[in-house]
Amino acid sequence: MSLPEPNPAPPRTPGQRAGLTRARVLETAHELLGERGIDALTMRALAERLGVSPNTLYSHVADKTDLVDAILDDVLAEVDAPRSDVEDPTAGLHALMASTHEVLLAHPDLVPLYVARQGARGPNAHRLGDLMLALLDRAGVTGAAALEARRVLIVYTIGFAAFAARPPFEAGAEPPLPPERISENFLSGLGWLLAGITA
Amino acid sequence: MSLPEPNPAPPRTPGQRAGLTRARVLETAHELLGERGIDALTMRALAERLGVSPNTLYSHVADKTDLVDAILDDVLAEVDAPRSDVEDPTAGLHALMASTHEVLLAHPDLVPLYVARQGARGPNAHRLGDLMLALLDRAGVTGAAALEARRVLIVYTIGFAAFAARPPFEAGAEPPLPPERISENFLSGLGWLLAGITA
DNA sequence: ACCTGAACACCGTTCAAGT
DNA sequence: ACCTGAACACCGTTCAAGT
Numbered sequence: 001m002s003l004p005e006p007n008p009a010p011p012r013t014p015g016q017r018a019g020l021t022r023a024r025v026l027e028t029a030h031e032l033l034g035e036r037g038i039d040a041l042t043m044r045a046l047a048e049r050l051g052v053s054p055n056t057l058y059s060h061v062a063d064k065t066d067l068v069d070a071i072l073d074d075v076l077a078e079v080d081a082p083r084s085d086v087e088d089p090t091a092g093l094h095a096l097m098a099s100t101h102e103v104l105l106a107h108p109d110l111v112p113l114y115v116a117r118q119g120a121r122g123p124n125a126h127r128l129g130d131l132m133l134a135l136l137d138r139a140g141v142t143g144a145a146a147l148e149a150r151r152v153l154i155v156y157t158i159g160f161a162a163f164a165a166r167p168p169f170e171a172g173a174e175p176p177l178p179p180e181r182i183s184e185n186f187l188s189g190l191g192w193l194l195a196g197i198t199a
Numbered sequence: 200m201s202l203p204e205p206n207p208a209p210p211r212t213p214g215q216r217a218g219l220t221r222a223r224v225l226e227t228a229h230e231l232l233g234e235r236g237i238d239a240l241t242m243r244a245l246a247e248r249l250g251v252s253p254n255t256l257y258s259h260v261a262d263k264t265d266l267v268d269a270i271l272d273d274v275l276a277e278v279d280a281p282r283s284d285v286e287d288p289t290a291g292l293h294a295l296m297a298s299t300h301e302v303l304l305a306h307p308d309l310v311p312l313y314v315a316r317q318g319a320r321g322p323n324a325h326r327l328g329d330l331m332l333a334l335l336d337r338a339g340v341t342g343a344a345a346l347e348a349r350r351v352l353i354v355y356t357i358g359f360a361a362f363a364a365r366p367p368f369e370a371g372a373e374p375p376l377p378p379e380r381i382s383e384n385f386l387s388g389l390g391w392l393l394a395g396i397t398a
Numbered sequence: 399a400c401c402t403g404a405a406c407a408c409c410g411t412t413c414a415a416g417t
Numbered sequence: 418a419c420c421t422g423a424a425c426a427c428c429g430t431t432c433a434a435g436t
Binding site: 019020052053054055056059060 | 418419420421422
């Protein structure tokens with residue numbers, strides 16, 4: 001039986017345990033990231049929010065890279081993935097990438113990290129990657145062509161999210177597009193890519 | 200443009216000037232980045248390489264962001280841009296994006312920075328952006344559609360370069376593709392996008 | 399105008415020790 | 418097993434002062 005969440009950072013007398021869990025560390029890190037942005041996600045700030053000294057975190061997390069990688073993979077759990085046996089596999093791919101796009105848009109701070117890490121590498125990422133291959137296979141794209149198609153789709157999706165906030169290569173002459181236009185824009189390109197891939 | 204580089208960090212007597220230039224600061228930063236990677240590009244390391252104390256850099260550069268932005272835009276000068284009056288504007292776009300892809304592949308460390316900054320914003324970036332619009336216009340894509348098409352092409356190109364080093368979303372099961380396969384892969388997707396854009 | 403010494407306000411991480 | 422105090426080896430940046 002597990003205890004309910006203690007409220008943020010109740011002061012403890014020395015020698016008393018904080019009762020940290022890896023899960024709670026990750027969760028709080030995620031919160032901090034959402035509220036204050038990537039630059040504010042420091043080990044020391046995270047420790048403070050948890051009411052713990054900075055070095056305590058290293059009992060629950062190997063290092064900061066480990067922490068960030070775990071967050072990146074966690075977010076992918078929010079992707080609404082179709083079953084691999086949907087009727088129309090191309091439509092399934094479309095839906096999968098569109099959902100991924102939405103999830104990434106909901107976490108704009110994380111997107112540059114996916115790029116810096118060149119993707120996520122945890123279990124959720126792996127599962128989604130396998131699903132893509134399964135759908136591509138059913139759409140008639142196999143072997144090396146499938147791996148290349150998957151790369152194109154992923155790159156396009158993450159890349160798009162990375163540039164969602166403001167237009168690339170611009171001196172600020174044009175106002176940023178509203179989110180729904182960006183998504184339309186994303187879906188157009190996605191359609192072209194899927195047409196090319198399955199042609 | 201060959202440069203009569205003074206050798207790195209000749210010791211000076213106190214009160215003597217180092218003779219720094221913004222250009223030389225940028226150049227040396229670029230060197231440092233190429234040799235030791237992005238994590239090694241610190242103001243302090245750069246200062247040391249220039250034989251100068253860290254705070255001196257602030258006489259030539261507003262801050263580290265300014266420094267990095269300048270480097271990012273400089274690299275774009277290497278892009279082999281077609282003239283805006285090439286015979287076939289679609290082929291011109293293809294060539295422009297392909298050249299950009301090559302330049303980015305030659306500077307893999309910088310690519311995540313383009314993403315983090317959501318593009319470059321200096322004069323070279325601006326010039327290339329204008330050229331894209333001119334070519335799209337001649338290919339019959341105008342107005343809002345042209346801006347969206349440009350975004351798609353840029354996102355795709357930078358995104359691809361960002362993931363060139365190793366496959367995204369993978370647990371390392373497959374070996375990384377050799378560079379020429381990556382470029383083939385890039386060109387396939389580019390072709391699909393251009394076909395969709397100009398359809 | 400360019401450069402430096404010294405300092406400020408941070409980082410991530412490790413180590414030895416306490417319970 | 419979990420947590421802390423103290424320290425190490427760094428950061429970017431600012432300030433006052435020197436030439």
